[in-house]
Amino acid sequence: MTPFVVPADIDDVTVASGGNTYDRRMCDLLGLDKVPVAGRWPTPSTKARVALADTLAEIPDGSVALIDGLVACGVPEVVVPHTRRLKLVVLLHLQLADETGVQPERAAGLDRREREVLRAASAVVATSEWAARRAIAHHGLDPKRVRTAPPGTDPAPRAAGTDAGDQLLCLASVTQRKGHDVLAQALANLADLPWTCVCVGSVRRDPGHARRVQGLVDKLGISNKMIIAGPLPDADLDATFAKTDLLVLPSRRETFGMVITEALVRGIPVLTTNVDALPHTLGPGTSSGGMLVPADDVPALTAALRRWLTDAELRERLREAARARVVEDWPTAAKRLAGVLR
Structure with missing residues (x-):
């Protein structure tokens, strides 16, 4: 062995x-x-x-x-x-x-x-x-x-999502590399729109940064909408995926981005950054089932999120593309x- x-x-x-x-x-x-x-x-x-x-x-x-x-x-x-x-x-x-x-x-x-x-x-x-x-x-x-x-990836049921498309998920350990601080600032710019973003992932990898992110969320006044949930048991994570409309991964560096394929196998579109391996993991062009923005760019992330939340045609197009994707098991x-x- x-x-x-x-x-x-x-x-x-x-x-x-x-x-x-x-x-x-x-x-x-x-x-x-x-x-x-x-x-x-x-x-x-x-x-x-x-x-x-x-x-x-x-x-x-x-x-x-x-x-x-x-x-x-x-x-x-x-x-x-x-x-x-x-x-x-x-x-x-x-x-x-x-x-x-x-x-x-x-x-x-x-x-x-x-x-x-x-x-x-x-x-x-x-x-x-x-x-x-x-x-x-x-x-x-x-x-x-x-x-x-x-x-x-493991086989998974297709996520039901919502008609409004306003249920967002960020699945990543709360470390500086994952960009939760950028996400918080972008979401704070969308106070005029309905949305909820659940952030699932370890807060123990970098507890000091996790505290700073929570402090930023509190300071921006979005703690009731951007929820730092910490890690979840598999059953609870599956339930969270089932009602998710969009996975958001605002990473600064990434060698693959497993959560992207975990979302795509469920037919969930992805919004992530165009750094390192992420464009390849997401896939090329409009058939990818997602959108790319520059890392560390609050205005670009804000604009992409606003477009997702306000453009029903875009949401449907990306959902269809995500559901058509074939990812390796x-x-x-x-x-x-x-x-x-x-």
């Missing part, structure tokens, strides 16, 4: 993330040996470093082992020595320095550490073609050792990763 070394919080619903979902699904579908390791990277404690070193040391020489980049990429002094005896495959969800808000000096240090790990690995798996190309260019990797295995996604491991 192939070991898969993953973050210790992989099953903690209070810090749910697309990366953790991806890791869990691959373990289940491929029968990988899930090995959680204590500590959050890229700043692991001494105890966490020792735990990771012990975990890798227990894997027999010559074995294929998969390791989450959030575990591996910040600690080359622990990981690189084992690449000489293991066929180590690094799953790169997000380059460490891409987390919004990282100071330049720290970002440069994370880049150096990550580059050392990725260059030493037997293979690197990225979750989108965009992320693969960027990793190759940014870190000078051999393209032959970089593979792509995008996330999948998890078994197909798992086959791609299995191919790399073979």
Whole structure:
């Protein structure tokens, strides 16, 4: 059984993330040996470093082992020595320095550490073609050792939505990279229109930023309409999806954007930003089932939301396009990763 070394919080619903979902699904579908390791990277404690070193040391020489980049990429002094005896495959969800808000000096240090790990690995798996190309260019990797295995989706019933189209959902951890502050400012500009926006996602990834977002929402006077709900159990999230008209993802950086395909599989249109992998994940042109705006652009996001809320013809056109989209399922996604491991 192939070991898969993953973050210790992989099953903690209070810090749910697309990366953790991806890791869990691959373990289940491929029968990988899930090995959680204590500590959050890229700043692991001494105890966490020792735990990771012990975990890798227990894997027999010559074995294929998969390791989450959030575990591996910040600690080359622990990981690189084992690449000489293991066929180590690094799953790169997000380059460490891409987390919004990282100071330049720290970002440069994370880049150096990550580059050392990725260059030493037997293979690197990225979750989108965009992320693969960027990793190759940014870190000078051999393209032959970089593979792509995008996330999948589960079958889901079509969302009923509402006639007015005024039920909005932002499904993302409340971190600076996800752009909730931009969304709050845009929504505050729409006081003349009816709408409700439920923000579902962890507030523990960056509690300081989550508090600032809630403070901004309160200051703008929209706390009764933009609701920071935190994480929801699967049943409650399914119920929220069922009544959602539009998914809004105002991210500043994104290597795939799993929530986009999760919305599209339910026939829910998407409003997101034209950064990184998001245009590819959403799909091209009018057949995509969504709209793109620049990141960090409050006026553009305001205008797109106003257009959605006031243009019934646009809503129907995007709904029809979203319902017609075909997105990859998890078994197909798992086959791609299995191919790399073979």
